[in-house]
Amino acid sequence: MSALSILIPAALFLGLLGLVGFFWALKNRQFDDLDGAAERILLDDD
Amino acid sequence: MNAITPTVTPYVIELPEDVRRLNLMVASVHCAGCIRKIEGALHKTPGVINARVNLSTRRLVVDWHAPENNASRLVQLVSDLGFPATPYDPEMLSGANAREESRLLKSMAVAGFAAANVMLLSIAVWAGYDGGMGDATRGLFHWISAMIALPVVVYSGMPFFKSALIALKGRSLNMDVPISLAVILASGMSLHQTIQGAQHTYFDASVTLLFFLLVGRYLDRRARSKARSAAEQLVTLTATSATIVNGDGSMQTLAVSQVEKGMTVLVAAGDRIPVDGQILSGESDVDASLVTGESLPANVAPQTLVYAGTLNLSQPLTITVKACGDGTLLAEIVRLMEAAEQGRAKYVQIADRVAAIYAPAVHILSAATFIGWMMFTNAGWEASLMAAIAVLIITCPCALGLAVPAVQVVATGRLLQHGVLLKSSHGLERLSNVDTVVFDKTGTLTTAELHLTNGEDISDDVLALAAALAQHSNHPLSRAITKTWGQRPCPDVSNISETPGFGLEATQNGKNVRLGKADWCGVDLDGIPAPFASAVIWLAHEGSEPLQLIFQDTLRNDALETINALRASGMDVIMLSGDRESTVSQMAQALGIDHYAAEQLPAHKVHFVEDLAKAGRHVLMVGDGINDAPALAAGHVSMSPASAADISQNAADLVFQGNSLASIPASIRTARMAHGLVKQNFALAFLYNAIAVPLAMAGLATPLFAAVAMSSSSIVVTLNALRLRLTKWSISS
Numbered sequence: 001m002s003a004l005s006i007l008i009p010a011a012l013f014l015g016l017l018g019l020v021g022f023f024w025a026l027k028n029r030q031f032d033d034l035d036g037a038a039e040r041i042l043l044d045d046d
Numbered sequence: 047m048n049a050i051t052p053t054v055t056p057y058v059i060e061l062p063e064d065v066r067r068l069n070l071m072v073a074s075v076h077c078a079g080c081i082r083k084i085e086g087a088l089h090k091t092p093g094v095i096n097a098r099v100n101l102s103t104r105r106l107v108v109d110w111h112a113p114e115n116n117a118s119r120l121v122q123l124v125s126d127l128g129f130p131a132t133p134y135d136p137e138m139l140s141g142a143n144a145r146e147e148s149r150l151l152k153s154m155a156v157a158g159f160a161a162a163n164v165m166l167l168s169i170a171v172w173a174g175y176d177g178g179m180g181d182a183t184r185g186l187f188h189w190i191s192a193m194i195a196l197p198v199v200v201y202s203g204m205p206f207f208k209s210a211l212i213a214l215k216g217r218s219l220n221m222d223v224p225i226s227l228a229v230i231l232a233s234g235m236s237l238h239q240t241i242q243g244a245q246h247t248y249f250d251a252s253v254t255l256l257f258f259l260l261v262g263r264y265l266d267r268r269a270r271s272k273a274r275s276a277a278e279q280l281v282t283l284t285a286t287s288a289t290i291v292n293g294d295g296s297m298q299t300l301a302v303s304q305v306e307k308g309m310t311v312l313v314a315a316g317d318r319i320p321v322d323g324q325i326l327s328g329e330s331d332v333d334a335s336l337v338t339g340e341s342l343p344a345n346v347a348p349q350t351l352v353y354a355g356t357l358n359l360s361q362p363l364t365i366t367v368k369a370c371g372d373g374t375l376l377a378e379i380v381r382l383m384e385a386a387e388q389g390r391a392k393y394v395q396i397a398d399r400v401a402a403i404y405a406p407a408v409h410i411l412s413a414a415t416f417i418g419w420m421m422f423t424n425a426g427w428e429a430s431l432m433a434a435i436a437v438l439i440i441t442c443p444c445a446l447g448l449a450v451p452a453v454q455v456v457a458t459g460r461l462l463q464h465g466v467l468l469k470s471s472h473g474l475e476r477l478s479n480v481d482t483v484v485f486d487k488t489g490t491l492t493t494a495e496l497h498l499t500n501g502e503d504i505s506d507d508v509l510a511l512a513a514a515l516a517q518h519s520n521h522p523l524s525r526a527i528t529k530t531w532g533q534r535p536c537p538d539v540s541n542i543s544e545t546p547g548f549g550l551e552a553t554q555n556g557k558n559v560r561l562g563k564a565d566w567c568g569v570d571l572d573g574i575p576a577p578f579a580s581a582v583i584w585l586a587h588e589g590s591e592p593l594q595l596i597f598q599d600t601l602r603n604d605a606l607e608t609i610n611a612l613r614a615s616g617m618d619v620i621m622l623s624g625d626r627e628s629t630v631s632q633m634a635q636a637l638g639i640d641h642y643a644a645e646q647l648p649a650h651k652v653h654f655v656e657d658l659a660k661a662g663r664h665v666l667m668v669g670d671g672i673n674d675a676p677a678l679a680a681g682h683v684s685m686s687p688a689s690a691a692d693i694s695q696n697a698a699d700l701v702f703q704g705n706s707l708a709s710i711p712a713s714i715r716t717a718r719m720a721h722g723l724v725k726q727n728f729a730l731a732f733l734y735n736a737i738a739v740p741l742a743m744a745g746l747a748t749p750l751f752a753a754v755a756m757s758s759s760s761i762v763v764t765l766n767a768l769r770l771r772l773t774k775w776s777i778s779s
Contacts, residue, residue, distance in 0.1 A: 004183075008190065012163060019159045026151065036101035039078035 057133035058117050061109070065095060068117050070106040070131040072124065075099055083127055091115065091123060106131065147267055153202040154260040160198035161250070161257040164191045165753070168250040172750045181243065188240040188247050195249035199233045202256050205263070219405035220398065221447060227409075228438040229256060235435050251439050251752045258760045259447045266451035288320040289313075291364060305370045313358045313365060316520065322374040323365035325350050329546045331521055333357040342496075342581050343522060345547030355672055355691075359520050360546045379648055379693070382676035395472045396721075397450045400728060404446065412437045415743045433745045439752055440742040441735055445759035449727035452767035457720040464775050465688075465703035466713050473699030476683040477714055478721035479664050483612050484655060484677070486669035487623035487633060490687065492599040493705065494670075496526040496580060500596045507537075508593060512585050514539045515550045515561045523583055524550070524561075526597055549583065557588040567592050580629060599629075601636070608707040609637050615711065618663075622646050622654060624673055651677035668710060670694055685710060712775050719770055727763045734759045 025031065059067040075081065081099045084106060088097035093114025099106050108120055117133075124131040167187045174184060203226065210222040229252045236247035290298045291310040302320045305311065310326060313319050319332070331343035334356040343359055346352060352365060354374040369375075412434045419430035458468050468474055488494050501509065513531035516524035521544075539552040539559065549562010560567045567586035579596045586592040602608075609619050621642040623630045630644035643654060651669075655677045658665050667674070667681030670690035678684040678697040686698035695701050702709035738755050741747050 004186075008167075011166060012194075015159050015163050019155060022155050023152070026148065026155075033100040033102045036081065036099065039081060039101055042078040043082050 064112040065109055066112045066117070067107060067109050068120065069134055070108070070121065070124065071104060071134050072099070072106050072129045072131050073104055074129050075101060075104055075106075080129065084124060084129060087123060087127055088120070091120070094120070105134075147264075150205060150260060150264045150267060153205060154257065154264050156198055157202040157253055157257040157260050160194050160202070160253045164195055164250045164253050167191050168749065168753065184245070185240070185243050188236075188249075191247065191249040192237055192240050195253050196233060196237065198253055199229055199256065202253075202260060203229050206256075206259070219401065221401040221405065224405050224408045224438065224441070225255070225259065225447065228252075228435075228441075231435045232439045235432060246749050248435075248439055248749050248752065251749060251756060254753065255439075255756060258756070262448040262451040265455040268455075302370065305367060307367050307370065307373075309367045311365045311367055313363045315358055315360055315362055317358055319352050319356050319358055319363075319365065320354060320370075321365065321367045322351070322353050322369040322376075323367045325352060326364045326366050328361050328363035330361040330363050331359040331546055333359055333522070347547070359522075360544060376672065376693075379672055379675055382648060382652060395450075396475060396724060396728075400446065408438065408441045411441065411739060411743070418743070419745070429745070433743065436745070436747045436752070437739060437742045440738045440747050440755065445731035445734060445756075445763045446728065448760055448763050448767075449731055450724055452764045453720050453723045453727065453770065456767050456770045457716055460716060460770060460775070461700070461713060464709065464712065466709050467701040467703075468699070469701065470699045473683055474717045474720055475724075476664075476699065477666065477717035480617065480666040480683060480714060480717075482618040482620065482658055482663040483666045483668065483710070484620045484622055484658070484681070485609075486651075486671065486674045486677075487621055487625055487630060488599060489670040489689070490668055490674075491605050491621065491633070491637070491707070492601050494689075495600050496522055496597040497600050498526055498530045498595060499579065499598045500594070501530055504593060504595070508585060508587075510534065510536050511539070511554065511559060511587065512561055512595065514554075515542060515552050515559060518542045519544050519550055523581060523595075523597060527595070554587075558586075559588070560584075560586045569594075599633075601633075602705060602707050604706055604708050606637055608710060609639065611708075611711045612714075613638075615714070617714075620658075622651050622669075622677070624671075648673045648676050652680045655680045666710075666714070685713070716770070716775070719773060723767055723770060727766055730762055730766065731759060 057068060059069075061067055072084070075084065081101065084099055085097050088094050088108060091110075093111040094108060095111060096109040097106065106124070110120065121131050121133065167190060171179065171184055171187050173179075206222045206229070207226050209220065210226040213220040213223055232248040232252040232255075236249050236252070239245075239247050288300055288302055288305050289312045290300050290305065291312050292298060297312065305321055311321055311323065315330065325346055325348050327348055329345075329347045332346045332352055333343045334353065346363070351368070352363075354370070354376045415437045416430050416434035419425055419433050420427065423430075425433075454474065457474055461468050461474075485491050504512075509527075509531055512527050513534075514536035516527040516531075517536065518524075537554060539554045542550060542552040544550050545562075545566070547563075548566040549560060551561075552559050562583055564571050564582075564584050567584040569584050569586070569592045580599045581597040583595050583597075584592045585595060612619055618641070619639055621630065621634055621637070621639050623633075623642070623644055624646055625644060627644040630642055634640070634642040643650075646654065651674065655665055655667055659680070659682065664682040667678050667684040668686065669675075669678050669684070670686050672691045672693050674686070675691070675694045675697045678686060678694055683700075684698045685700045685702060686694045688695070688701055688703040690698070690701075700713060702713070734755065738747065738751075741751070
């Protein structure tokens with residue numbers, strides 16, 4: 001039982017971390033230009 | 047780039063600290079090189095703070111310091127690099143849509159998070175049924191689930207609740223009504239159970255249900271917004287301007303919307319005529335193909351009426367404006383088109399047709415369960431209500447919600463991959479039951495490019511001479527000659543002059559050479575049989591017999607193959623054209639089309655298509671010209687090539703790229719397969735219900751059973767949709 005008091009918060013925390021990460025990426029427009037990112041990798045200056 | 051200069055200012059957004067922002071559409075960016083060229087040049091420009099190209103949406107955002115630069119100059123700069131740029135207002139164009147899409151994505155992420163965590167807890171509870179999990183632990187798990195699930199249901203369920211409310215207010219039922227009801231009741235009942243310390247809760251079912259449905263909805267929306275953004279670009283690129291000649295002879299550029307009746311407009315050679323008007327001075331050839339559908343230019347002189355959207359080919363013209371904006375023939379065609387489109391708005395999609403039967407059925411079954419339990423058992427109202435809610439959850443159309451979007455997404459992606467853009471949401475569904483295909487001739491079955499047909503009968507010397515003259519002219523026939531001759535050297539000719547409407551004249555070694563109409567070359571047509579041709583011109587070289595050059599509209603390479611494939615799959619093929627009877631019948635014969643109509647005006651075409659529809663046919667209209675646009679809108683479904691007039695591409699449900707017509711039968715095949723898969727998916731969903739509902743009505747559906755049934759049916763439906771990818775993209779089966 002006592003393991004649960006650590007594991008459940010840990011599971012929830014990790015899940016939330018992923019969710020927050022996703023929202024961060026969304027807010028920072030990481031998904032706006034998927035094709036552009038793939039092509040930009042070929043540019044060596046900038 | 048005058049077209050942009052006068053209208054650029056309204057699109058500039060003012061940011062703090064004197065920073066200005068401009069959003070531009072740059073349709074021609076396609077690779078890393080383009081990005082570097084544009085961004086590199088802009089970053090070197092004084093005042094520019096930031097320039098960023100978005101390759102997915104083909105758009106460019108530029109921020110600059112206001113005192114150091116101005117919008118027109120930046121637009122000019124990008125355009126000069128070879129990327130024509132059009133400013134747009136991001137709010138007007140896709141602001142609301144983008145916001146809704148991002149809201150769906152967020153809802154999906156939140157539901158996904160909740161589904162994973164609640165499922166984690168639920169699996170422990172299920173495993174504990176036999177393993178002897180204590181009541182306290184189970185209670186704790188239920189409470190944690192409730193705390194995760196309830197806020198998530200409120201947040202992620204909102205898109206469904208809103209849509210259900212709208213439907214109910216309109217006194218109708220859509221798929222979202224049973225979804226919302228099931229999610230709300232399941233969550234409410236589970237909360238009640240949790241408080242009571244009971245064994246079963248359905249938090250997992252309600253959040254996974256939301257998650258799966260949001261996945262379907264997001265994919266569906268994304269596929270469509272991609273197609274829509276391409277269509278939006280077409281619309282905005284139509285903005286044009288006009289050069290006005292004032293009374294004192296000075297000139298001024300105005301947006302077309304500012305031009306008034308009675309003004310004098312100057313149209314340079316090579317420009318599109320922006321208004322309907324009468325020619326004041328100048329003589330030229332006008333390519334009216336966008337209006338009449340025909341590729342051969344018409345000769346115009348003072349007093350001739352010309353129409354907006356036609357192209358002035360050879361000489362500058364001044365025109366007195368007779369009509370502009372809403373009064374033009376072009377606007378009249380648009381009105382015809384809009385009227386024709388209203389019929390299409392009545393179309394009800396298969397998903398809504400199913401929902402119309404399904405939603406009431408679910409509610410009746412659920413109510414019947416409650417009444418049945420109350421009447422025939424002594425379980426009390428609480429247990430009866432639980433059984434009724436279990437029925438709602440079990441029948442909740444998880445697989446049904448995915449049945450259409452999953453197929454739609456796979457099919458849209460597949461079409462896009464082969465250069466076919468699906469523009470309307472139910473275009474695919476309508477394409478699947480097409481039984482008649484109506485083709486426009488010029489520009490659709492043919493490439494609208496003329497080619498020399500009797501090149502073999504003419505010696506190279508003569509052809510070279512013709513090319514030497516022709517290369518100085520912009521007339522389509524001249525271009526056809528130079529194209530035939532290619533890069534080979536031409537003989538020297540001097541004193542070349544062009545007389546619009548007649549032909550070209552030059553001198554070679556002191557002898558007069560003429561290329562043009564028969565009377566221009568001094569040929570008496572009496573007694574000479576008229577060859578089958580789109581056009582004939584003559585070449586007269588002083589001292590030798592005049593020769594005729596015969597031109598024909600070029601059929602697309604796979605026109606015959608396409609028509610045969612369509613016929614083989616049981617479709618009736620019809621050709622409609624604005625061209626002369628003789629040309630059309632000859633072409634019909636060559637293609638093996640028995641059913642055709644010539645000399646059709648835009649209104650005739652609409653009536654023709656509408657009559658077919660009245661006779662119970664499902665017509666696929668394929669056309670490219672502005673004259674086809676109303677007929678495109680009137681068709682059950684419509685396609686146009688990417689080379690079509692903007693307005694026609696707008697009216698069409700699907701736009702296909704490239705020179706091949708093979709996309710048409712291939713798209714129909716894809717649509718039919720997709721429709722078959724949708725039906726199979728519905729059948730699978732019903733089959734699952736047929737098994738699960740009786741169990742739920744008997745009170746045997748545990749949360750575990752609900753979770754397994756729901757996930758497995760969703761996965762089966764999605765996998766079934768993916769089968770579409772396995773089939774080959776080909777012209778015939």
